[in-house]
Amino acid sequence: MNRIYVLALAAAALVLGGCASLGDSPEQALMVRAVQDNREIGNVGCVLTNDAGRWFVTAPGHVSIRKSAGNLFVDCKKGNASVGQERFASRPNNMATIGNAVTTAGLGYLYDKRTGAGFEYPETLTVLMVPTGRAPDGPLRDEPQETELH
Numbered sequence: 001m002n003r004i005y006v007l008a009l010a011a012a013a014l015v016l017g018g019c020a021s022l023g024d025s026p027e028q029a030l031m032v033r034a035v036q037d038n039r040e041i042g043n044v045g046c047v048l049t050n051d052a053g054r055w056f057v058t059a060p061g062h063v064s065i066r067k068s069a070g071n072l073f074v075d076c077k078k079g080n081a082s083v084g085q086e087r088f089a090s091r092p093n094n095m096a097t098i099g100n101a102v103t104t105a106g107l108g109y110l111y112d113k114r115t116g117a118g119f120e121y122p123e124t125l126t127v128l129m130v131p132t133g134r135a136p137d138g139p140l141r142d143e144p145q146e147t148e149l150h
Helices: 002-017 094-103 107-115
Strands: 027-036 039-041 044-050 053-059 061-066 072-078 082-088 124-128
Touching (some): 027 053, 044 061, 053 061, 072 124, 082 124
Parallel strands (some): 027 124
Antiparallel strands (some): 044 053
């Protein structure tokens, strides 16, 4: 009887060992930076959003978010001077993915995808800022276009 108990515990540990949701934290610490004209700018308010929630940070700065298998959207604004938006894709943690494929025949991977535990975003998020009133790589919206009529 004791031997069956030990084998059952070993099998459970092997099966659950590949599940990233048990070993990985559902949270991830990120660094957010804002860049304008090839220089980092400060005191930029940013909102990070994914299907697990919404977080606020002043860039440059650190923020902890809840992981997700979906994209992370970052919207930043510096007063009335500049704005920026970026989208960052979530990527599977390769070790967790391999462990899940081998030990749980993919069931752990599906669970981790649903909870986001087996996925990660880039550790540093860089948002490209553009001056307010200016389209990216375009003319100022407030400036009238000079045209000559002949």
